[in-house]
Amino acid sequence: MSRLTFLGAVGEVTGSRYLLDVDGPSRPHRLLLECGLHQGGRELEGANAVPFGRLAGQLEAVVLSHGHLDHAGLLPKLVREGYRGPIHCTADTAELLEIMLVDAAFVMAKDLEWENRWRSRAGKPALEPLYDEDDVVRTLEQCEPHDYGRPVTLPGDVTLVFRDAGHILGSAIVELAIPSGGQRRRLVFSGDLGNPASALMKTPEKVHEADLVLMESTYGDRDHRPLPDTLEEFARVLDEAHADGGNVLIPAFAVGRTQEILYHLSVLYHEGRLHQQMVFxxxxxxxxxxxxxxxxxxxxxxxxxxxxxxxxxxxxxxYLPILRLTRSVEESMAINRIHGGAIIIAGAGMCNGGRIVHHLRYNLERPSTRLVIVGFQARGTLGRQLVEGAERVRVLGEELAVKARVHTLGGFSAHAGQSELIGWAGAFRDHPRFYLVHGEPEAQRALQAALEEAGIQAEIPAYRQRIEL
Structure with missing residues (x-):
């Protein structure tokens, strides 16, 4: 009998990882679905350092839904520890990974350089990176790109098909037909389902056949505000910042959210409604x-x-003539001499690193500043503190008073809301088993109850829980 073990994104949004032990025709096989980073505070991020152990040498294939780091960010660590098999993903995901993983290795090296300076002064041993750029190069060489809708044969006579999840470029719903107990069982993993109202992405495909469904539940406890209302609020915030002479800071995830925000700014610009003359x-x-x-x-x-x-x-x-692309550190630092009239889009999306932190340092104590939160903020992150109304926060070792006005615009989310999740789940025939992943406990329980009202039974798995297919 084939089995699935939940190794991540259980009771949390990040750290996606699921192990498949496949009852193959001649011998058992081990496959990994997702290999994501845990994000959101030291305790969660500490889980990233746990070795894969023997698993790295036992795996025969890895399947990836999309390129966000909470789904793919530990792939180079897996390769560093001995994995030499294929990494199956969509063609666009493979191109994104080349950008995402190189950047992750660079940022990790810089962060570790600062950390090890402090450890050296404190007489503590230096820390090793999870992986480096050489590991990323090997990882990219192992990627095998595939088109949507085209069946791929994996070890153990498993068949893989990717469907468009409508979340980011290359994002996929994963379908796996798996031998188990003399039959073929169909496992469907939603990956991250897109918000149909989002710009640029197509509507997520609906799947009708499954025996077992793993479904994300990031926003399982609420629907997003209608996009037209969100756009009007966004325009109003921009107008207020312009009137007050302040800057607008938008912490945005590099993949998906940034491109959508640029799209809406472009529309406002061409409608003559964007008063700011600088978008960085x-x-x-x-x-x-x-x-x-x-x-x-x-x-x-x-x-x-x-x-x-x-x-x-x-x-x-x-499509946005006032857009300025600041690639160098010097260009980024120069932005901090601008005290008003600028829109600054920078990562990291949860304010837990990256250039946005430096812009917060210079702008957070100004009442004229508007901080626009457009994405999910995990527990333990600076972004979550700001969303929850913290009056003082620590930024780059300095305690700052939060005088800027903070606006949370959930309508820009690239994730499906509760109603969309229920609608997607309702497209399946013959009542497959549902397991809710990628959500905080409150969101999962809310979605579980809403699904039950719709006649769909769903379970909330525990970490390392193993189920038979």
């Missing part, structure tokens, strides 16, 4: 991803692109 995209990784999105316009929603009249030049500036 202050993230080398987000710049590269935005350029990739521009090149990959055929994979995006054609109706949204028609609004922008985007041609295939790969130049984001063609």
């Amino acid at each position: 995209l202050d993230s080398p990784m987000a710049i590269r991803v935005t350029e990739l999105y521009a090149r990959k316009h055929k994979a995006l929603d054609p109706d949204d692109l028609r609004v922008l009249n985007v041609a295939a030049h790969g130049d984001p500036g063609q």
